[in-house]
Amino acid sequence: MSEPQVGMLMLGILVLLIMMGFPIAFTLIAMGVGFGYYAIGDIIFTLLVQRAYGVMANDVLIAIPLFLFMGYIVERANILDRLFFSLQLAARGVPASLAVASLATCALFATATGIVGAVVTLMGLLALPAMLKAGYDKRLASGVICAGGTLGILIPPSIMLILYGAMAGVSVVRLYAAALLPGLLLASLYMIYVMGRGLINPKVAPKLSKEDANVPWSRVLFMLLTSFVPLVTLIVCVLGAILFGLATPHEAAGIGALGGILLAAAYGQLTFQRLKEAVFLTAKTTAMVCWLFVGAWIFSSVFSLLDGHHVIEQFVVGLDLSTLEFLILAQILIFLLGWPLEWTEIIIIFVPIFLPLLHIFGVDPLFFGILVALNIQTSFLTPPMAMSAFYLKGVAPHMDIMDIFKGVMPFLSLVFVAMVVLYNVPGLVYYIPSVLYG
Template sequence: MTDPQIALLMLGLFIFMVFLGFPIAFTLMAMGIGFGYYAYFDASRMWRSYFRLDELASTWDSISLWIEGFFNNRIFDLFINQTYTVMSNEVLTAVPLFLFMGYIVERANIVDRLFSTLNLASKRIPGSMGVAALITCALFATATGIVGAVVTLMGLLALPAMLKARYDPSFASGIICAGGTLGILIPPSIMLIVYAAASGVSIVKLYAGALLPGFTLVGLYLVYIIGRSILQPSVAPRPTEEEVPDVPMGRLLFLVATSFFPLAFLILSVLGSILFGLATPTEAASIGALGGMLLAVGYRAMTWQRLRESVYLTVRTTAMVCWLFVGSYTFSSVFSYLGGEQIIAQFVTGLDLTPFQFLLLAQLIIFLLGWPLEWSEIIIIFVPIFLPLLAIFDIDPLFFGILVALNLQTSFLTPPMAMSAYYLKGIAPPEVRLTQIFTGVMPFLLMVFICMALMYAFPQIVYYLPDRFYGH
């Protein structure tokens, strides 16, 4: 076999091992080191060590020299260097800080106050409880960026209230599942930080480029919720006075000031400091982590147990992301050295695709990868395969990254592997069937595709803010 064929075997074997359920980070490292030993094998370096065995009288010295000869391969140097590269990556430093902010906010009892207040404030709007649930999901998802946490918490909080208010189970489930994934796209998104580290695109420009697409998607979701509530009132009946009582305007303003504005101010402060150049993403994430702790203290929700849980979850998730990067960097370096990227580039260019057709093909592949894989694995492992091809088709990595972030919404919403639906089913009342949840997410999946079509048709949705502020 030629080296490029071995590279393709390496990629195919990795995908096979993932489907068998092996841990992805360690599978990447094992594949990278195993195939890298072959790729970087230098017989002269190894046998120089072996030829010295006859000169040694000590058996222990002979064994030590044999071990030295076995490890005399550049793949081990590469693995150590890639690990150090990940540890010293300044962009990735923001990941644990944003994660810590999210876990602290999640445990600060903010979400129940926020949902209750928005439910009161939107009482006169058709589908008011659905609107309140979506906006709460959007704010909470933006603050945490953790899909499972948002869907689970909102499923425990909002779903029983919506079912009690006679909402259609499919409609209510779809709102929570779709709203819970918005943190992947809307800044300060952890996914965009990981993409920036993998692609070298400015995280500041990525955040600016993702704002309008994120708001567009939220707007499409709201249009669907309100429009369907008007056209089909039975799926979202208007609340009765007992379910959502009228409150004086002064009381309502106080509730908004104490529940909505603190979290919104924290998010806007972090995001604004990044976009206006007042702080680097790492510095802004530090401010966000401190602000999250202050919010928890202000809401009298900060306890030693919650702080310890937040630190533990932050360390665990950060370690997962960093080991994925180490494995991916090692794997991709060996894959490229064997000629894998070159053979893929030759195959794609041989298809004679237009840039638009290439974008559609790439997004279709990412859409399909979203069924068995998490977004972190797709961004760290597979997106770098596409990045060298972008220059061939004259596609901006910034635009491609926002498209990927939008596309990854679908990975949590597309049956049969819609993880958002499974998160919700795990805590939903027994009468809510999984098929009902799948039915509920399908219209929101259509909204994602409409948003992607709008980005294709009007690229200024992505480029307006980067051009306006940074001269993209």
């Protein structure tokens, strides 16, 4: 077999092993070392050690454990119930106010934590019973929570954007600035949809009862000041420090971690047990991401050494695609990969295959990264492997999984609408970076 054929065999075996359920990080390392030994001999072991050290010393990746810790400690500050209740009352005059409040809470909490499973689970315990008790259609209620909980993948400070920036060599600061308007666009589309449903058919999203809505504005304002304002202040401080050049992403992440501790202490929730759980979960998730990074680098390096990337590049170039057709093809493939794979595997294993093609088709890696972040929303919402649906099912066993799947489909369609808008109005990606950085 020629080296390119060996490279394609390597990729095929990897996909097969992933489908069989083997651990992704160690499968990547084993495949990279095995085929690397075939290609370059003993030196592959030296490269493995050097790359493992390089990942651990990468300044960009330092932000990951700090942002994760901020998310886990904020999650344990028990701020979510206060935030949801105050937003629910503040939006009481809006059609489908409970759904709008749920989406706003999801967006804020997802921004603060970036942990999809945590947001969907907590909102499933808090907002889903409230919506069902108010007479909401169960499909609409479940779709709101599943879709809203995934916004943290796109809205900064997103862990996904940090990983993409490290893989593509794109500034994380610019990625964060570029993701703000697309993230707000998607959240706004969700809210417009639920308000439209509430206006057209009030039975699927009834208004709050007079008893529940009969709360003085002074009380509502106090609740917002003690729940909404502290969390927004933390988010604005972290993002503002990054976007205005006051701190690097990992320095801002350190500020966020400290802010999360202070927030938990202010609410009287900073106990040793909660702190220990946050540290443990941070270490566990960080180790997974870092070993994925090591494995992906070893695998992609050996794959390139065997000319596997060249084979794919020749095939795609041979299709004689336009820039738009290439973008659509890439996004379709990423969408399909989202069915069996998680976002970390897509970003670390498969996105690097597209990166060498970007300059051939004249695609800006910044724009491509935001499209990928938007597209990866679908991996959490697309049946049969819609992880958001299964997170919700785990805390709401009385809900039928098919009803949850049907509930997320309109929101899945809105993700595609947002992608079409970005294709046609790329200024949504470039406006904030151009204003801030030229």
